[in-house]
Amino acid sequence: xxxxxxxxxxxxxxxxxxxxxxxxxxxxxxxxxxxxxxxxxxxxxxxxxxxxxxxxxxxxxxxxxxxxxxxxxxxxxxxxxxxxxxxxxxxxxxxxxxxxxxxxxxxxxxxxxxxxxxxxxxxxxxxxxxxxxxxxxxxxxxxxxxxxxxxxxxxxxxxxxxxxxxxxxxxxxxxxxxxxxxxxxxxxxxxxxxxxxxxxxxxxxxxxxxxxxxxxxxxxxxxxxxxxxxxxxxxxxxxxxxxxxxxxxxxxxxxxxxxxxxxxxxxxxxxxxxxxxxxxxxxxxxxxxxxxxxxxxxxxxxxxxxxxxxxxxxxxxxxxxxxxxxxxxxxxxxxxxxxxxxxxxxxxxxxxxxxxxxxxxxxxxxxxxxxxxxxxxxxxxxxxxxxxxxxxxxxxxxxxxxxxxxxxxxxxxxxxxxxxxxxxxxxxxxxxxxxxxxxxxxxxxxxxxxxxxxxxxxxxxxxxxxxxxx
Ligand code: NAD
Ligand code: UDX
Numbered sequence: 278x279x280x281x282x283x284x285x286x287x288x289x290x291x292x293x294x295x296x297x298x299x300x301x302x303x304x305x306x307x308x309x310x311x312x313x314x315x316x317x318x319x320x321x322x323x324x325x326x327x328x329x330x331x332x333x334x335x336x337x338x339x340x341x342x343x344x345x346x347x348x349x350x351x352x353x354x355x356x357x358x359x360x361x362x363x364x365x366x367x368x369x370x371x372x373x374x375x376x377x378x379x380x381x382x383x384x385x386x387x388x389x390x391x392x393x394x395x396x397x398x399x400x401x402x403x404x405x406x407x408x409x410x411x412x413x414x415x416x417x418x419x420x421x422x423x424x425x426x427x428x429x430x431x432x433x434x435x436x437x438x439x440x441x442x443x444x445x446x447x448x449x450x451x452x453x454x455x456x457x458x459x460x461x462x463x464x465x466x467x468x469x470x471x472x473x474x475x476x477x478x479x480x481x482x483x484x485x486x487x488x489x490x491x492x493x494x495x496x497x498x499x500x501x502x503x504x505x506x507x508x509x510x511x512x513x514x515x516x517x518x519x520x521x522x523x524x525x526x527x528x529x530x531x532x533x534x535x536x537x538x539x540x541x542x543x544x545x546x547x548x549x550x551x552x553x554x555x556x557x558x559x560x561x562x563x564x565x566x567x568x569x570x571x572x573x574x575x576x577x578x579x580x581x582x583x584x585x586x587x588x589x590x591x592x593x594x595x596x597x598x599x600x601x602x603x604x605x606x607x608x609x610x611x612x613x614x615x616x617x618x619x620x621x622x623x624x625x626x627x628x629x630x631x632x633x634x635x636x637x638x639x640x641x642x643x644x645x646x647x648x649x650x651x652x653x654x655x656x657x658x659x660x661x662x663x664x665x666x667x668x669x670x671x672x673x674x675x676x677x678x679x680x681x682x683x684x685x686x687x688x689x690x691x692x693x694x695x696x697x698x699x700x701x702x703x704x705x706x707x708x709x710x711x712x713x714x715x716x717x718x719x720x721x722x723x724x725x726x727x728x729x730x731x732x733x734x735x736x737x738x739x740x741x742x743x744x745x746x747x
Contacts, residue, residue, distance in 0.1 A: 460495020527742025552617030614694025
């Protein structure tokens with residue numbers, strides 16, 4: 278098979294950036310160039326003070342070791358494509374907002390234009406790897422586009438190699454993946470391309486964890502993995518509602534059922550709802566696929582995972598209002614955390630957006646603090662969620678650079694993201710209590726605060742999935 282000497286990655290985002298930085302680290306003999314159309318993003322990757330465009334624990338260290346050695350970030354897409362033996366397509370595939378399949382189907386415009394661009398500029402044969410999460414059959418569309426537009430003498434092999442990293446643990450996940458999945462055509466060329474990509478991963482991933490399957494299976498496995506993970510969260514969240522009304526404790530229930538080795542203990546943390554750029558998008562994608570295949574029952578089944586998640590978010594917002602005597606108008610609500618999970622600055626589909634929007638709709642004064650998310654990002658998210666300009670929104674919404682300053686005169690603290698800071702024994706809950714109006718409430722959407730200690734201070738505490746509330 279071809280020996281891979283140069284890799285190009287199209288898309289310098291949450292997936293392309295960390296994935297290809299780790300490849301560069303683990304394969305010093307391969308030159309890796311990550312390209313993007315967005316010059317600001319590339320400039321951030323190249324910034325002298327390593328102010329990288331995404332926050333991911335351990336990432337800066339990897340980039341410090343590799344950048345300028347065998348890792349390069351560039352906006353010169355054509356050059357990087359021409360020089361590469363293998364190209365990862367790692368562009369965004371958001372849910373379509375208009376046209377056929379709006380609200381469900383993946384927008385494949387970025388994948389298609391990157392693919393067309395490869396065909397247009399490539400002057401030699403390439404292995405093209407679909408890294409983005411895409412609906413089934415996309416690899417075959419990419420192949421058709423490449424074959425119909427290639428220059429004479431240029432041959433393209435297409436592979437599917439979905440990414441399973443989770444944000445916040447991306448580097449650890451990439452160092453030590455449960456598996457690397459490579460989908461290929463069942464042809465000698467497909468097998469050779471698959472062997473070439475496998476040999477890149479084999480620099481640090483044990484061979485038995487590199488799995489070769491068909492293209493379709495590979496594409497569907499990615500959607501299936503995210504659907505099954507999200508389904509576990511919706512299942513435990515559905516149980517959390519039962520716990521709250523019966524006096525059971527969802528942590529105890531999750532622990533008890535998780536000890537059954539057939540169920541397993543991971544991914545059973547009840548929460549204010551799952552967020553992130555993947556789960557909802559990929560399930561809706563699966564729903565759309567099922568509908569297209571005339572399988573309405575299957576579509577409805579997966580749709581319910583997303584419906585349960587929406588309900589959980591709104592249920593939590595309603596719990597806040599109900600406990601605050603039915604109204605939060607003009608009351609200050611301190612929101613701790615805005616990212617969709619801890620250890621990331623990413624806010625895509627964050628449950629915080631839904632919560633803050635509903636507090637704003639109730640005419641509350643909302644004070645938000647997150648240790649990583651930039652204020653610009655929060656303004657952008659909330660302006661678009663509320664369809665209200667910043668100037669208007671700022672009458673109700675204030676953003677803070679520390680937790681304590683959100684508490685002055687607040688009626689309630691709402692914990693939305695499970696940042697270690699909020700769970701730390703050093704967190705100044707006494708100070709918070711002193712600054713707030715009474716009764717002072719804490720609504721814990723992540724089950725991370727020490728309820729007993731907070732009640733001793735005088736707080737009324739409401740935790741997702743716990744009957745012993747208040
Ligand atoms: P992202 O938006 O962070 O990054 C995508 C980048 O691609 C953007 O910077 C954009 O400017 C660039 N781009 C788009 N079209 C381009 C083109 N034609 N040429 C050059 N650059 C182009 O997205 P992401 O979170 O990295 O996700 C990428 C893909 O990976 C998606 O399909 C997603 O579903 C999948 N995925 C994401 C995660 C995750 O945790 N974020 C995990 C697994 C898989
Ligand atoms: C997910 C998949 O885990 C990953 O394999 C895939 O490649 C991309 O999508 P990510 O969205 O980055 O990763 O984070 P993840 O850890 O899966 O969390 C997603 C959401 O679920 C977060 O909002 C998180 O807080 C929530 N969650 C997770 C729970 O509410 N309970 C849990 O038990 C686990």
